[in-house]
Amino acid sequence: MSSSKKAFSYAFPLTIPIGVSFVFLGIGLGLYGISQGLPAWLPLVIALVVFAGSMEFVTVSLLLAPFDPIGAFILTLLINGRHIFYGLSMLEKYGDKGWKKWPLILGMCDESFAINVSTTLPDDVDKGWFYLHVTWLNYVYWSVGTLLGGVAGTLLSFINFKGIEFVLTALFLVIFLEMLLSATKVQSIYFGIAGVILAIIALLVVGKTAFMLTAMFGMLVLCYIAYKWGGVRYD
Template sequence: MIWKGENPLSEIKRRSAFSFALPIMIPMGISFFFIGLGFGLYATSQGFPWWTAPVLAATIFAGSMEFVTIGMLMAGFDPLNAFVLTMFVNGRHFFYGLPMLQRYVNMGWKWFPTVAWMCDESFAINASTKLPEDVDEKWFYFHVSWLNYVFWVFSTLVGGLFGNLLAAVDLRGIDFVLPGLFIVIFLEMLLNAKNNRIKAFGVAGAIVALIMLLVVGKSLFMLTSMSCMLVASYIAYKWGGVRLD
């Protein structure tokens, strides 16, 4: 259906954006399902009602922080600790949000939900996917964001509703699905990089992350490694004459 005054070509590109995004998002949805399922199981196992997991998923939409929130709710009211802990756990959002500022422009009403529902997975896909000419990139960004959001909330709902039935299922090791998917995305970006400078920065980022993991531990390595890479990138851009475009 084409609304009055709407460009037919725009409608075609809108449909192409969804049909192009959906096959990409299906593997992500499967990985989301198992992680979200685990969160729903975890919430109900701590004595919370079935609706707690999907409500937290829908309002917070930050997987790591949702797990932490369950512990904070059990510990009692402590807003200062909650703020500091949230900054440490989700501080990475500042870093990968900056590169998307120039992409998420002129989106109309789609801008707010696309930004609000941006997560690690949405950033990885939107930043790395090469779109054909017949796909509207703004609609593609939007479809990736809302599909990730729906996948996550739905999976936590299933975990909350059927937590007691699924508690007996051995799901050990299934949590590696998402990290494995990120490794594949990273390798694909590395192999398809335009020049050796981008490849060098990718490898350097992985090395820095490993060093920070050994130095500061897994609770802080994400924030510290991203901070180091941000400083290194700024120095290379400002004084080294490095341009990645």
């Protein structure tokens, strides 16, 4: 068996739960786009080009608002700026993977990051191929779900789908709770709780527009302090 096929056989089962969630989330995006008056094909284009979770729901609103590229750039940075922190933590894992690092960088999302950063692979499984399979599989799941949602939204246009975008928030809550419940180190639980507290404080202090970057920066500082002076190690 080639290294690619072996890595795929190891990656695919791990992505199935994410795939199920992504299909339903993608359907939610498609339905939401149609409910806002977009043509059936446009949600799929957004999913293929943007591929940024919550930002795709916001993109629907941006397409319907007056043209404001600078405002859209700033809003995108505030919403998806957390990927800067993800990228920093994946430099060592992705940096030496040759041509694979480019699709890995472009295709990174919360769920792919969670699988790739937390999975301990056997020595005979190629890490580069494993990371790549996780990344493209999640991309396909999301795109297929969005296509289905666009078609369904067109066929069921008589139904009010207001609030359907909350499925993304629900997925993040489920992933967070699952990581807490399955954590094998008490430090992970402490950092998870600290992240919630920091997010609430940031929301109260800077508001909902900028709280994500503020909370992520706070977590980065907290993790650095814990590593540098608190003796916390994960290796």
